[in-house]
Amino acid sequence: MKFARLFRRNPLIFSGSALITFFIFAAIFSPWLAPHDPWQYQQAFLEPSPGHLLGTNDVGQDIFSELLVAGRVSLGVGFSAALMAAVTGVAIGILAGFRRGMLDEVLMGATDVVLVIPTLPLVVLISVYLGPSLPGISLLIGLIMWPSIARVIRSRVLSLRQAGFVESARALGAGDWWIMSRHVLPNVLPLVLAKFVLTLAGAMLIEASISFLGLGNPSAKSWGMMLHYAFTRGGFIREMWWWYLPPGLAIAMVIFALNLINLGFEEKSDPRLKKVLE
Amino acid sequence: MTDSLLEVRDLHVRFNTPRGVVRANNGINLGMNTGESLGIMGESGCGKTVLILSLMRLQQPGVIVGGSIWFDGREVTRLTQKEMQTVRGKGIALIPQNHSTALNPAYTVGEQLGETLGRRQGKTGLWQTLRAGTPGAGTRDYENLRHVLSGLGFNDESVLRRLLASYPHELSGGMGQRVLIAMALLLEPKLVIADEPTTALDRATRAETLELLGRLSADTTLMVVSHEVETLVCICNRVAVMYGGRVVESGVTGRVFSDPHHPYTRILLQSQHLIRGKPVSSAAVALDMVNFPPGCPFHPFCPEAVPACSREEPPETVFDSGSVACHLYNGSGTCSK
Numbered sequence: 041m042k043f044a045r046l047f048r049r050n051p052l053i054f055s056g057s058a059l060i061t062f063f064i065f066a067a068i069f070s071p072w073l074a075p076h077d078p079w080q081y082q083q084a085f086l087e088p089s090p091g092h093l094l095g096t097n098d099v100g101q102d103i104f105s106e107l108l109v110a111g112r113v114s115l116g117v118g119f120s121a122a123l124m125a126a127v128t129g130v131a132i133g134i135l136a137g138f139r140r141g142m143l144d145e146v147l148m149g150a151t152d153v154v155l156v157i158p159t160l161p162l163v164v165l166i167s168v169y170l171g172p173s174l175p176g177i178s179l180l181i182g183l184i185m186w187p188s189i190a191r192v193i194r195s196r197v198l199s200l201r202q203a204g205f206v207e208s209a210r211a212l213g214a215g216d217w218w219i220m221s222r223h224v225l226p227n228v229l230p231l232v233l234a235k236f237v238l239t240l241a242g243a244m245l246i247e248a249s250i251s252f253l254g255l256g257n258p259s260a261k262s263w264g265m266m267l268h269y270a271f272t273r274g275g276f277i278r279e280m281w282w283w284y285l286p287p288g289l290a291i292a293m294v295i296f297a298l299n300l301i302n303l304g305f306e307e308k309s310d311p312r313l314k315k316v317l318e
Numbered sequence: 319m320t321d322s323l324l325e326v327r328d329l330h331v332r333f334n335t336p337r338g339v340v341r342a343n344n345g346i347n348l349g350m351n352t353g354e355s356l357g358i359m360g361e362s363g364c365g366k367t368v369l370i371l372s373l374m375r376l377q378q379p380g381v382i383v384g385g386s387i388w389f390d391g392r393e394v395t396r397l398t399q400k401e402m403q404t405v406r407g408k409g410i411a412l413i414p415q416n417h418s419t420a421l422n423p424a425y426t427v428g429e430q431l432g433e434t435l436g437r438r439q440g441k442t443g444l445w446q447t448l449r450a451g452t453p454g455a456g457t458r459d460y461e462n463l464r465h466v467l468s469g470l471g472f473n474d475e476s477v478l479r480r481l482l483a484s485y486p487h488e489l490s491g492g493m494g495q496r497v498l499i500a501m502a503l504l505l506e507p508k509l510v511i512a513d514e515p516t517t518a519l520d521r522a523t524r525a526e527t528l529e530l531l532g533r534l535s536a537d538t539t540l541m542v543v544s545h546e547v548e549t550l551v552c553i554c555n556r557v558a559v560m561y562g563g564r565v566v567e568s569g570v571t572g573r574v575f576s577d578p579h580h581p582y583t584r585i586l587l588q589s590q591h592l593i594r595g596k597p598v599s600s601a602a603v604a605l606d607m608v609n610f611p612p613g614c615p616f617h618p619f620c621p622e623a624v625p626a627c628s629r630e631e632p633p634e635t636v637f638d639s640g641s642v643a644c645h646l647y648n649g650s651g652t653c654s655k
């Protein structure tokens with residue numbers, strides 16, 4: 041209920057969510073929305089026309105239909121990776137921040153190690169090794185992206201564990217598990233949501249980069265994959281902007297929408313930013 | 319001594335700080351029987367909060383370096399943290415000082431009271447924990463809640479419903495305080511401890527809460543911590559006066575107030591009659607808990623100090639229903655001067 045109000049009140053969050061919802065719906069309903077089967081070979085290199093809104097590619101697949109369907113993989117990989125990162129990051133952040141001691145040091149040590157690894161080269165390296173599988177790539181991105189969430193959650197938990205309601209619950213006999221699940225978790229959820237949005241954007245960018253480099257799954261269309269083919273199969277040299285521009289724009293728009301939401305969250309927590317924006 | 323509930327012997331609690339070792343509790347002796355109501359009084363910083371937190375082993379980062387705490391037949395200082403969870407709440411329930419932060423802003427009052435009930439019944443699975451909500455009308459839990467809350471002045475069914483559905487920030491100070499009291503009572507504890515129950519309240523609510531605690535003390539074993547004499551007079555049948563991390567005097571409330579034995583008690587009472595509200599006697603402010611004076615901690619400020627006071631710690635003189643730790647008394651409870 042509180043969230044619903046937040047979404048309606050804040051124009052940044054509202055417009056960002058509206059945009060992202062649009063993309064999600066388009067992706068979910070793409071099989072019904074797409075005018076053609078995106079895998080079907082027709083005449084190649086067609087220019088945009090009423091029959092093929094964005095023309096066809098090198099093997100004659102309808103680019104507009106491709107664009108719609110590719111959203112499923114791009115958003116799907118992004119969401120599952122971000123979800124994994126969020127769950128791992130929250131669990132580790134809460135555990136480390138609440139339990140402190142040795143556990144904290146070990147977990148935060150691991151977090152820092154993962155945090156300093158340059159993300160993209162590592163992902164490229166491992167995905168070459170693992171081969172092109174969508175769950176594999178999601179898992180990989182998820183594993184790379186949890187540390188920044190864990191860090192943020194931990195520092196919030198450090199102040200939460202001193203909160204009056206935590207102390208009074210403890211004084212009435214609540215154990216660590218009880219306090220962590222009942223009192224700490226709900227109070228970090230807004231923060232998790234904000235971090236999730238950023239992680240989602242990051243995850244989608246990584247997925248697009250991997251696919252663009254040709255390391256994605258060729259049997260699953262994604263926006264990065266479309267860019268890859270447009271680049272390697274003559275889309276750029278033939279200046280077929282209707283081939284390479286739409287997937288690039290789609291990625292940019294989704295990231296833009298996510299950044300809007302994030303900006304909305306930040307504005308809510310930092311009134312100074314609000315003044316700058318006005 | 320058959321129904322002795324709490325027995326604190328020579329309790330020492332210290333904090334290791336960059337400034338040095340803070341000796342917050344320095345050989346506390348204290349006893350309580352079931353049914354009694356005991357007031358702990360003393361100025362800011364004398365170690366009252368540290369004492370009651372130590373009873374529940376929540377004094378961290380403080381360390382209990384010596385002494386024993388017997389509660390309900392168990393030695394609290396020797397229990398594991400896991401075992402402590404059964405002492406906290408069901409054994410000793412604390413009514414926290416600050417009602418505005420002691421409730422979780424994410425849950426309604428009903429959900430938090432329901433949570434307490436659920437924990438008492440051992441429903442501690444992750445799912446049960448997350449879902450613990452307001453007990454539905456007609457259930458045993460709801461009757462339980464209604465019973466406790468009506469004792470706290472929420473008699474009307476619709477008022478009760480509204481209370482259970484409201485979030486902590488919607489409560490007035492007095493209501494918040496009563497919800498916290500209810501939370502403690504729901505666990506049916508053997509001992510209820512209230513830390514400064516009235517300090518954060520305005521005048522009208524304070525009177526109301528005092529009256530409530532007074533009624534509570536009739537059928538609960540109650541320990542009340544306060545630096546306000548008037549709070550304790552209303553509620554407690556016995557009081558213990560603390561100074562410098564020690565109990566310097568204890569006894570029946572009437573006797574302590576009408577015939578204070580320890581020079582510090584006299585000064586404390588005087589300062590309270592002179593200045594209403596928070597006492598600002600110079601003594602405690604001046605007492606440095608790190609560079610602790612040898613002998614009686616109060617001797618630098620004591621108008622009646624004798625040479626022995628700065629050399630030896632005064633022994634505790636026990637008499638009929640009280641005690642005093644002062645060199646002016648030796649064994650009989652009458653002044654030797």
Ligand SMILES: Nc1ncnc2c1ncn2[C@@H]1O[C@H](COP(=O)(O)OP(=O)(O)OP(=O)(O)O)[C@@H](O)[C@H]1O
Nearest residue numbers: 333335340342361362363364365366367368379607
């Ligand atoms: N976490 C801590 N670290 C270091 N010193 C502490 C800590 N907690 C308490 N102390 C010290 O222990 C002493 C006793 O503190 P305590 O909180 O028990 O006082 P109090 O009698 O409850 O006072 P008040 O009336 O202000 O609540 C004080 O000198 C305080 O500085």
Ligand SMILES: [Mg+2]
Nearest residue numbers: 366367368513
């Ligand atoms: Mg205190």
